[in-house]
Amino acid sequence: MAEKEVQDFWEKNKIYNFDPSRKKxxxxxxxxxxxxxxxxxxxxxxxxxxxxIFARFKRMQGYNVYFPIGFDDNGLPSExxxxxxxxxxxxxxxxxxxxxxxxxxxxHYEEKxxxxxxxxxxxxxxxxxxxxxxxxxxxxxxxSFIELAEESKAYLKESPVLWCAECQTSVAQAELxxxxxxxxxxxxxxxxxxxxxxIATTRPELLCGVVCIFVNPKDKRYLKYVNKKAIVPLYNFxxxxxxDSEVCIDKGTGAVMCATFGDAKDVEWFNKYSxxxxxxxxxxxxxxxxxxxxxxxxxxxxxxxxxxxxxxxxSLIKSEKITHIVSTHxxxxxxxxxxxSKQWYVDILNRKEKLLSIANQIxxxxxxxxxxxxxxxxxxxxxxxxxxxxxxxxxxxxxxCLNCGKPCFAKKQWLPVDPIKFNYKxxxxxxxxxxxxxxxxxxxxxxxxxxxxQINLSNLNKLINNxxxxxxxxNVENFLPMSMRSQAHDIIRTWTFYTILxxxxxxxxxxxxxIMICGFVLAxxxxxxxxxxxxxxxxxxxxxxxxxxxxxxxxxxxxxLGVDTFFDPNDMKDTKRFMTKLWNCSKFVISHLxxxxxxxxxxxxxxxxxxxxxxxxxxxxxxxxxENFEIGLARHKIDDFFWKDFCDNYxxxxxxxxxxxxxxxxxxxxxxxxxxxxxxINILKLYAIYVPHLTEYIYIKADFKKFxxxxxxxxxxxxxxxxxxxxxxxxxxxxxxxxxxLISSVRKLKSQKNMSIKESIDSVTINxxxxxxxxxxxxxxxxxxxLKAKKILYTFKS
RNA sequence: GGGAGCAUAGCUCAGCUGGUUAGAGCACUUGCCUUACAAGCAAGAGGCCAUAGGUUCGAGUCCUAUUGUUCCCACCA
Numbered sequence: 001m002a003e004k005e006v007q008d009f010w011e012k013n014k015i016y017n018f019d020p021s022r023k024k025x026x027x028x029x030x031x032x033x034x035x036x037x038x039x040x041x042x043x044x045x046x047x048x049x050x051x052x053i054f055a056r057f058k059r060m061q062g063y064n065v066y067f068p069i070g071f072d073d074n075g076l077p078s079e080x081x082x083x084x085x086x087x088x089x090x091x092x093x094x095x096x097x098x099x100x101x102x103x104x105x106x107x108h109y110e111e112k113x114x115x116x117x118x119x120x121x122x123x124x125x126x127x128x129x130x131x132x133x134x135x136x137x138x139x140x141x142x143x144s145f146i147e148l149a150e151e152s153k154a155y156l157k158e159s160p161v162l163w164c165a166e167c168q169t170s171v172a173q174a175e176l177x178x179x180x181x182x183x184x185x186x187x188x189x190x191x192x193x194x195x196x197x198x199i200a201t202t203r204p205e206l207l208c209g210v211v212c213i214f215v216n217p218k219d220k221r222y223l224k225y226v227n228k229k230a231i232v233p234l235y236n237f238x239x240x241x242x243x244d245s246e247v248c249i250d251k252g253t254g255a256v257m258c259a260t261f262g263d264a265k266d267v268e269w270f271n272k273y274s275x276x277x278x279x280x281x282x283x284x285x286x287x288x289x290x291x292x293x294x295x296x297x298x299x300x301x302x303x304x305x306x307x308x309x310x311x312x313x314x315s316l317i318k319s320e321k322i323t324h325i326v327s328t329h330x331x332x333x334x335x336x337x338x339x340x341s342k343q344w345y346v347d348i349l350n351r352k353e354k355l356l357s358i359a360n361q362i363x364x365x366x367x368x369x370x371x372x373x374x375x376x377x378x379x380x381x382x383x384x385x386x387x388x389x390x391x392x393x394x395x396x397x398x399x400x401c402l403n404c405g406k407p408c409f410a411k412k413q414w415l416p417v418d419p420i421k422f423n424y425k426x427x428x429x430x431x432x433x434x435x436x437x438x439x440x441x442x443x444x445x446x447x448x449x450x451x452x453x454q455i456n457l458s459n460l461n462k463l464i465n466n467x468x469x470x471x472x473x474x475n476v477e478n479f480l481p482m483s484m485r486s487q488a489h490d491i492i493r494t495w496t497f498y499t500i501l502x503x504x505x506x507x508x509x510x511x512x513x514x515i516m517i518c519g520f521v522l523a524x525x526x527x528x529x530x531x532x533x534x535x536x537x538x539x540x541x542x543x544x545x546x547x548x549x550x551x552x553x554x555x556x557x558x559x560x561l562g563v564d565t566f567f568d569p570n571d572m573k574d575t576k577r578f579m580t581k582l583w584n585c586s587k588f589v590i591s592h593l594x595x596x597x598x599x600x601x602x603x604x605x606x607x608x609x610x611x612x613x614x615x616x617x618x619x620x621x622x623x624x625x626x627e628n629f630e631i632g633l634a635r636h637k638i639d640d641f642f643w644k645d646f647c648d649n650y651x652x653x654x655x656x657x658x659x660x661x662x663x664x665x666x667x668x669x670x671x672x673x674x675x676x677x678x679x680x681i682n683i684l685k686l687y688a689i690y691v692p693h694l695t696e697y698i699y700i701k702a703d704f705k706k707f708x709x710x711x712x713x714x715x716x717x718x719x720x721x722x723x724x725x726x727x728x729x730x731x732x733x734x735x736x737x738x739x740x741x742l743i744s745s746v747r748k749l750k751s752q753k754n755m756s757i758k759e760s761i762d763s764v765t766i767n768x769x770x771x772x773x774x775x776x777x778x779x780x781x782x783x784x785x786x787l788k789a790k791k792i793l794y795t796f797k798s
Numbered sequence: 799g800g801g802a803g804c805a806u807a808g809c810u811c812a813g814c815u816g817g818u819u820a821g822a823g824c825a826c827u828u829g830c831c832u833u834a835c836a837a838g839c840a841a842g843a844g845g846c847c848a849u850a851g852g853u854u855c856g857a858g859u860c861c862u863a864u865u866g867u868u869c870c871c872a873c874c875a
Contacts, residue, residue, distance in 0.1 A: 256875040263874045375871045588834030751841035
């Protein structure tokens with residue numbers, strides 16, 4: 001209830017609204033727009049919370065933080081989600097109708113997402129919200145495409161492409177998931193003259209598509225066959241036998257059939273040796289009807305039938321059970337086929353070196369995550385296919401000349417445009433023809449998601465320079481690179497990679513100076529939380545309800561950056577303990593501030609100076625850690641200070657001075673008031689980024705406004721900020737440590753003797769450095785009260 | 799097969815550029831109702847810092863190798 005109250009207060013007072021009039025020290029954050037494909041899970045909360053905590057930190061450092069949220073609603077993930085949710089097939093209804101259903105569904109979920117994000121207290125400026133299917137974003141995405149196409153960085157090509165027969169679309173390498181599957185190795189005899197060459201294959205249904213046989217040039221067993229012809233069983237046609245060093249001698253029989261297309265290797269050989277193409281598997285996942293024996297069957301039945309025929313024909317030597325890893329489509333788990341078709345691609349293979357070197361200009365946190373990017377770029381085998389034969393996406397702004405086939409691009413003033421609904425209003429500049437056919441494909445969702453810096457900066461530019469188009473107004477480049485990107489490590493090969501690629505192409509610049517990469521929340525070691533398993537247990541809405549948003553946030557700031565973690569509801573005990581402690585501690589300090597005047601900023605007692613200096617030190621240390629995105633390590637440091645130094649020691653020391661000015665003196669009490677106020681307000685500020693509701697609630701309820709002149713805790717700055725560095729006196733801090741040791745020894749003694757803490761003792765002898773004696777004498781009354789000692793004596797260490 | 803991370807108390811983890819008896823929280827044991835907090839306070843027990851070498855006056859920290867573990871990439875014949 002208190003959290004909701006505080007959230008309403010923030011919203012009403014526009015605490016987190018971006019202020020375009022403050023043009024200095026703008027800090028821009030490229031924050032992940034969640035995909036609208038179901039629920040936000042605990043992993044989102046974990047990673048979003050870490051980013052958000054950092055954003056709050058920057059705000060409290062005095063930066064004008066540009067921190068928008070977006071929703072990635074367009075694209076295949078949303079389509080698949082809608083198909084499942086409504087139990088429909090996109091292909092079964094009209095394009096418009098399906099688009100409409102997707103729009104409605106995504107809109108509905110966006111509202112849910114937004115309300116969940118708000119209930120976490122995430123300080124996005126929701127006025128800056130964007131959606132990737134919106135007109136503005138479609139315009140940016142289409143502009144990007146046209147620019148790339150005009151510079152030949154994007155191109156149209158007929159060639160073998162990765163194909164998902166389930167989703168009925170081409171896909172990109174980044175969308176492949178390796179999956180271990182059970183299969184059989186079938187050993188099949190191919191006749192070569194009067195000899196038999198045995199071949200092992202997992203895909204006998206492709207026998208009719210065999211175009212060649214390869215052996216390794218170092219494989220003495222088979223050299224005699226090279227350049228001869230082999231006869232394909234069942235189909236009885238001849239194929240050449242060639243040698244290629246890429247053939248693994250110890251795999252199968254060491255002789256391999258190359259079909260069009262069984263796998264990526266086939267494509268490689270197809271290109272390398274200009275092999276003929278045989279159209280076996282069609283886009284809907286069935287065999288070409290013209291193929292003998294298996295025409296029109298699906299792949300599985302075709303395989304079974306061929307195996308049966310081979311057996312009957314005594315052409316199956318043996319079959320061997322194996323498990324092998326196949327590429328599946330990440331959205332539906334269906335095995336990927338390779339089928340030639342005409343698609344739009346973005347050039348990657350020619351830019352690998354630049355893509356590798358430019359990564360060095362970005363600061364990676366944690367640094368080792370850069371390796372994943374490097375490994376990915378190094379291993380890319382395909383240019384980025386950006387066409388999708390789908391519906392709920394950004395259309396290609398392209399028409400094809402009916403006469404000569406030339407692709408004609410939309411004029412920029414037409415954008416955003418759907419070529420299906422809008423005629424190309426010009427003549428073909430190649431042949432002059434004025435009849436066109438529209439491109440029906442839409443773009444890969446990443447083709448748009450990879451433009452989040454451009455989207456963010458266009459919106460920022462709109463606010464500041466009143467001009468929305470980043471591609472036209474180069475002023476916007478002043479904000480490029482953005483200050484930071486944040487994300488989890490699973491999308492380095494997609495979001496990170498594609499964004500860097502596009503930024504390189506459009507601006508020849510890195511997209512952001514820093515990238516902060518969070519870990520994953522796992523159910524147990526190595527196992528991602530899936531939607532089916534333990535959905536309720538990890539449902540953020542339920543967790544907020546049972547544990548509060550602040551508790552989840554505090555938990556999210558528990559780890560080192562980039563490290564995967566587990567969610568255990570038991571961990572929430574710690575959090576509750578902490579929140580109660582902060583509440584009680586605040587209550588105590590506030591109860592002694594009734595007559596406190598902020599103008600009397602003076603700590604006269606050394607022990608008060610100690611805690612103020614220690615506070616400053618912890619602020620400085622926390623700043624250093626968080627600047628390196630280590631919000632978890634910073635939190636632990638702050639916890640330690642808050643709990644041990646402030647609560648367990650300092651408060652115990654000054655308690656009586658606060659309660660009994662008659663014994664300790666009015667001035668002395670004021671000094672304690674000031675020190676405890678200073679510490680509390682700074683502790684609240686430190687924790688404001690982690691537990692914004694609780695701290696704000698304390699701030700409001702205790703009417704801190706009268707001291708700090710700000711309606712909200714979150715509009716205050718940390719003592720150490722953009723313009724101010726805190727200082728602290730190590731000598732005084734050392735003295736404070738000595739006092740803590742002293743107290744600890746007395747407590748130990750009492751504990752060993754089973755004495756109550758409040759039982760008095762006759763005398764305490766302090767062993768200290770001579771130069772600190774005056775400090776201790778200054779603290780004597782406090783110590784007598786705290787230790788319940790009757791008198792204090794001294795000895796000195798050298 | 800290539801690469802990266804991790805290996806410290808029963809559990810979850812800190813230990814920065816090598817420096818005195820290795821830290822925290824949870825759990826455990828004991829004591830304490832202390833004018834904020836028993837969801838608390840105090841004290842205690844618990845570690846050949848994965849293994850083996852090496853560098854160094856000195857290694858949890860640096861180097862080499864090994865083992866275990868997790869992840870990324872590759873592996874579809």
